[in-house]
Each structure stands twice: as C-alpha cells, then as structure tokens.
Amino acid sequence: MAKAAELIYDWGHPDPAPRKIRVFDETLRDGLQGPSVIDPEIDDKLRIVDLLDAVGADHVNIGLPGAGPRNLAHTRAMAHHLVEQRRRIAPACAARTVVADIEPIARVSQEAGIAIEVMTFLGTSPIRRYVEHWDEDRLLTYSSDAIRFAVSEGLPVTFVTEDTIRSRPELLEKLFRNAIELGVNGLCLCDTAGSATPPAVRNLVRWTRALIDDMGADVRIDWHGHNDRDLALANSLAAAEAGADRLHGTVLGVGERVGNTALDALMVNLRLLGEIDADLTALPELAAVVSRALGWPIPANHPVLGADAFRTATGVHASALLKARRTGDEEITDLVYSGVPASMVGRHQVVEIGPMSGLSNARWWMAEHGMEPDDEAGRAVLAAAKQSDRVLTDDEIAAIIERCRAGA
Numbered sequence: 001m002a003k004a005a006e007l008i009y010d011w012g013h014p015d016p017a018p019r020k021i022r023v024f025d026e027t028l029r030d031g032l033q034g035p036s037v038i039d040p041e042i043d044d045k046l047r048i049v050d051l052l053d054a055v056g057a058d059h060v061n062i063g064l065p066g067a068g069p070r071n072l073a074h075t076r077a078m079a080h081h082l083v084e085q086r087r088r089i090a091p092a093c094a095a096r097t098v099v100a101d102i103e104p105i106a107r108v109s110q111e112a113g114i115a116i117e118v119m120t121f122l123g124t125s126p127i128r129r130y131v132e133h134w135d136e137d138r139l140l141t142y143s144s145d146a147i148r149f150a151v152s153e154g155l156p157v158t159f160v161t162e163d164t165i166r167s168r169p170e171l172l173e174k175l176f177r178n179a180i181e182l183g184v185n186g187l188c189l190c191d192t193a194g195s196a197t198p199p200a201v202r203n204l205v206r207w208t209r210a211l212i213d214d215m216g217a218d219v220r221i222d223w224h225g226h227n228d229r230d231l232a233l234a235n236s237l238a239a240a241e242a243g244a245d246r247l248h249g250t251v252l253g254v255g256e257r258v259g260n261t262a263l264d265a266l267m268v269n270l271r272l273l274g275e276i277d278a279d280l281t282a283l284p285e286l287a288a289v290v291s292r293a294l295g296w297p298i299p300a301n302h303p304v305l306g307a308d309a310f311r312t313a314t315g316v317h318a319s320a321l322l323k324a325r326r327t328g329d330e331e332i333t334d335l336v337y338s339g340v341p342a343s344m345v346g347r348h349q350v351v352e353i354g355p356m357s358g359l360s361n362a363r364w365w366m367a368e369h370g371m372e373p374d375d376e377a378g379r380a381v382l383a384a385a386k387q388s389d390r391v392l393t394d395d396e397i398a399a400i401i402e403r404c405r406a407g408a
Helices: 042-055 069-084 099-112 126-132 136-152 169-182 198-215 232-242 263-272 283-294 315-326 330-335 359-368 375-386 394-405
Strands: 022-025 059-061 090-096 117-123 157-162 186-191 220-225 246-249
Touching (some): 069 099, 099 117, 117 126, 117 136, 136 157, 157 220, 169 186, 169 198, 198 232, 232 246, 246 263, 315 359, 375 394
Parallel strands (some): 117 157
16 A cells, blocks of 8 residues: 555655754744733743643743843743743743843853853844944943853853844945854844745855854854745745755744744644654644733634644545545645644645535545434535535534434
C-alpha cells in the first residue's frame, strides 16, 4: 500500500539546516504592544509560559521590567515560576540600552536564581537617527554602556538593532564589531517597520554572518520581523535559510500595528521543513488561552488554528476525503486535501453540509456521528442544504435525518 510521503512531490526539497533553529516567543512583550490587546493578569501569563514550554518554544520574553511596577512584578513572578516548575524554556527580558532598564533584570535574575537573557535594543536606521538627533558616537556610547553592565552582571546578552533592515552597513559594522568585542552572545536583526522582503532579509543575514565569521566569533544571529506587508512568515523562513539561528514570533501574530510573525505558523512550517521536532499538539490550547487572555479573536481562516483550517463543506473535497479514508491510511486522509496534517496539532478533518455539498458530505457526517449510512436521509439533508445560504448546523442535520427515518 502506498504511503503519504510517496504520493506527495515536494518542489521545495526541504534540506534541514546543519544548525539547530531555535524559536523565541515575544507574545508577552512585543505582542502586548498591540494597541487592541489586553495585558493579561499574571495567572494567564503563567499558563501561556507553561504552554509555550509544552509546544517546544526555546525562549520566552517575559517582559520589560523597566517599564513600570506592574511589568516588574509580572516579570518577577514568571521568573520564579519557571524555576519552581522546572520549565525547560529559557527566559529573556527586553531593555533599552540604558543601565536603569537592565538593573531590574539583573535583580530578578539573582532573586529567582535563573539566568535571564538581556535583549537590549537601540534604533539604528538613518530615519530613526534623524528624528532622534543621534550621531554614531552616541549610539556606540549607549550600546557600550548597556552591554558592559549586562556582561558585568553575568547575564547573557543580545544586542538588538531596531529597524536593522533599513540601516546602513557602515554603521551596523561598527556597532556589531563593538558589541561582539564587548562580549554579546547574539545579534538580533529586526524588521521593525515591517518593510522587508525575503531577498533583503537573506542579504542582511548573510552579510551579518560574514562579519561574525571574519571576527572568528561564536555569536548567534536572531531574526525579528513584523507583518506590515504580510511577509513576516516568509521573511522569517528566508532568515533561517540564510543562516539565522533563532527566529522570533508571537502567538497568533499579535503585536505592534498589524503584528509580528505568527509563532504558531512559524513552528508548524519549521516542523514541516524538518528544522524542529516539537510536539505541537498543545498549539490549539495555547492559541485559545492567548486569544481569551489578550482579547484577540482567532479569525476563522487563521492558518492551522482557525475554525475553518481543517473544515470543508464542498462535495469534491468530501468525496476525496471519503475515498482516502477507505484506504485505511489516516495519514493519507489527513493530507489528501490539506497541506498541514491536522493530527500534527491535535485536530482532525471536519466535513459539513452546505449549498456546495454532495452525497459524500452526508455519508461522512453520518459516520462521524455514529450513524449507519443512509443515502435516502442523506439526499433529504442535501435537499435542505441546497436551499440554504450557509452550512447547516449539526442540530439541523440531525433533525432532518430523524424526520426522514420517521417517515415524515
């Protein structure tokens, strides 16, 4: 019997990177900068952190404690929770290139007994420098003071250049070389305004990798993207292809303006490409908790997690699913009309009945609801569906079948 892998030709020919791609979640920091979201209470944040750990995210940004008392209190609670629950996921915190922002991170790290990575950020693009009246010497001073202090506190440090994608290479080279000499663990390249395209991302990442190699340094490259041009996911995958080691995202893509790279879609794609081997069955629960806690509805057509992701009411599709199921191979059934296997995220294929349905829809629906196949009842359901302007509800279908079998 044929296997699903033998029946699908992949033009992409995935070639896993020789390095480990790591996933960095920004939901509870950059994601909360979205103007329409709610900053959750601490119990919800702890649950989100636990679920991020469950789906295999490697790192989580637990806040910007320098932003105020509430943020500091939540950061402290999450750090202690990670230690007490022995979570695998590693914490990080954002900070401006200001010692006053990094000092509370160091304090929380010491109190909780856990290393907290400092993500210290600084705007570097010409347009940002123009409006801020920053010259190169000021940027070097800001970044040097912040990095030196974080390193002196024994904390892992990533130097984050805001709007990297629109920054000039001459300045980036000075800042990156200085940061590496001061002892940073990583450089984070950002598409802060969501202006990047995949070719630009590849060029930037490869240029950065060449600079690091030229210095003979062991420094990680991060990619952090926004979705203003609807290219965030494509840009993140391009960054990985070009040599980035760690990719950032937020659950459901929440964040500033139209949001960040969707972490859920990113992890699904990395899993399908063979770049990660994470158990993603808790992903729907993670999305549901984030949706409720942040007041962010999940669109029906959201990839993988939306209500319609594995749902059809079309006759041709239902017929193919039914024939696939008759092969006895659930993997084939899961993939015959889906680019993502529903089972990978703990979901299943759903067939409903509406104006575009055929008899296969009714047969599938009856089997799923524990009923013996009954084409006469199925035709009665279809007759009603063809007169409807929407998909019939389960209760409506059951009532039609009941009336038909009662001879009404």
